[in-house]
Amino acid sequence: MSNSDPNLENQLRLLATSQRRTPPQLHDMQTSILAAVAAQPAPRSPWWRRWGFAIPLTLASAAGVMLYVHQHNETSPKATLAVIEPVSKDVAIKAVTTAPSSMILDGEEVDIASIDVATLDEALTDQSGEPVTVEPDTVGDSAAQQHLAPSSLQWVDSLPAADLDRLEQWLDSQAAEKG
Amino acid sequence: MAVHQVDDGAERSANADRATFETCLKGTASAFNSFVLKHQVGVWNLARRYLKSDADAADVTQQTFVRAYRGLASYRGDATPRSWLYRIAINCSLTWLRDHKREVATEIDDNALTSDPSSPTQLLSVERATQLRLAIAQLPTKQRQVVELRIFDELSFREVASIAQCNENTAKVNYHHALKQLRELLNETSASGVEV
Numbered sequence: 001m002s003n004s005d006p007n008l009e010n011q012l013r014l015l016a017t018s019q020r021r022t023p024p025q026l027h028d029m030q031t032s033i034l035a036a037v038a039a040q041p042a043p044r045s046p047w048w049r050r051w052g053f054a055i056p057l058t059l060a061s062a063a064g065v066m067l068y069v070h071q072h073n074e075t076s077p078k079a080t081l082a083v084i085e086p087v088s089k090d091v092a093i094k095a096v097t098t099a100p101s102s103m104i105l106d107g108e109e110v111d112i113a114s115i116d117v118a119t120l121d122e123a124l125t126d127q128s129g130e131p132v133t134v135e136p137d138t139v140g141d142s143a144a145q146q147h148l149a150p151s152s153l154q155w156v157d158s159l160p161a162a163d164l165d166r167l168e169q170w171l172d173s174q175a176a177e178k179g
Numbered sequence: 180m181a182v183h184q185v186d187d188g189a190e191r192s193a194n195a196d197r198a199t200f201e202t203c204l205k206g207t208a209s210a211f212n213s214f215v216l217k218h219q220v221g222v223w224n225l226a227r228r229y230l231k232s233d234a235d236a237a238d239v240t241q242q243t244f245v246r247a248y249r250g251l252a253s254y255r256g257d258a259t260p261r262s263w264l265y266r267i268a269i270n271c272s273l274t275w276l277r278d279h280k281r282e283v284a285t286e287i288d289d290n291a292l293t294s295d296p297s298s299p300t301q302l303l304s305v306e307r308a309t310q311l312r313l314a315i316a317q318l319p320t321k322q323r324q325v326v327e328l329r330i331f332d333e334l335s336f337r338e339v340a341s342i343a344q345c346n347e348n349t350a351k352v353n354y355h356h357a358l359k360q361l362r363e364l365l366n367e368t369s370a371s372g373v374e375v
Contacts, residue, residue, distance in 0.1 A: 008358055008361060008362055008365075009330070009358070011307065011311060012311065012315075012326070012330045012361075013330055014308075015308050015311050015312070015330075016330050016331040016333075018308065019224075019331065020224055020331070021224065021227075022220060023219075023220065023223045023233065023236070023237060023240075024233050025233075025237070026219075026220070028237075029219065029223070029237045029240060029241065030215070030216065030219060032237075032241055033215050033219060033240065033241045033244050033245075034212055034215060036241050036244070036245050037208075037211055037212075037215065037244055037245060037248045038208070040245060040248050040249060042203075042206060042208045043203060043204055043208075043248060043249065043250075043251040043252050044204065044252060045204045045205075045252050046252050046253075049204075049252075
């Protein structure tokens with residue numbers, strides 16, 4: 001956007017120069033302006049400019065506090081939490097699948113899978129439909145011990161001779177101690 | 180090179196004015212006096228173009244500086260202090276014109292640029308000066324304002340834009356169109372052979 005008529009601009013500047021004047025009563029005008037200005041209350045900066053220095057100071061303080069809190073959290077001992085891990089599905093399934101398929105009852109191995117549940121329920125129910133009361137545990141009875149002894153001590157026969165000798169020696173020493 | 184020198188000088192002047200403002204806001208009110216002494220003639224000439232009366236222009240000049248002093252805290256530093264002051268001066272002049280509309284209508288009937296100044300024109304014939312004044316008076320308001328601020332107040336386009344409340348490029352476009360229109364108006368005047 002260049003001006004293509006410097007001559008016109010020059011003429012305008014000459015006109016401006018010719019029109020530019022000094023106020024006829026410059027001194028009076030100046031005096032009245034200064035007096036009017038002096039009569040005004042002194043201007044004050046707005047509060048946000050006066051407190052402008054506080055803004056970076058506040059930000060720096062906040063940053064310092066945050067840094068301190070952050071570091072303090074890092075150096076403090078970690079709280080010990082008791083973590084209760086849920087039983088996973090795999091473990092539960094494994095427990096079910098690894099359940100014993102057989103058990104020893106009265107010295108005999110009973111296959112649980114082969115038991116007929118209906119027959120078992122029938123056996124547990126007497127003629128009147130009342131469930132069969134379970135007899136109290138007979139462990140400790142002499143008769144039971146007699147029944148238990150031969151079957152439960154069969155493993156002794158499988159022990160090596162050296163171990164049996166040591167067992168006999170230990171039993172002798174026990175008997176000697178008891179007198 | 181000359182343009183850069185002018186810009187540097189204007190920038191230095193603006194920085195000095197800003198420093199004056201800061202000093203005033205810190206409590207040294209007398210610092211404003213130097214600002215008054217520096218710009219009072221310029222403000223008066225600007226007001227004189229609007230008001231056509233030396234005394235009225237002096238009143239508006241005083242009012243301008245008082246308003247500027249009161250509003251020092253609101254000066255944000257976007258514009259140069261001079262363009263900020265001139266904006267206030269234009270507002271004060273327009274307010275004065277609005278408040279004294281009836282008096283102005285009976286007292287004068289033309290723009291200051293169209294009225295014959297008391298000082299003689301130098302190196303410019305009286306006839307040509309009158310033609311120019313009449314042509315300027317016919318310009319649209321915005322273009323006339325830009326030409327006045329640029330030529331008569333010797334402001335940079337940036338300052339002109341700040342006062343005219345437009346961007347710098349708009350100010351340049353307005354100025355360019357104003358010159359183009361002035362040329363056409365002057366050519367028409369010459370072709371019609373109007374004796375002024």
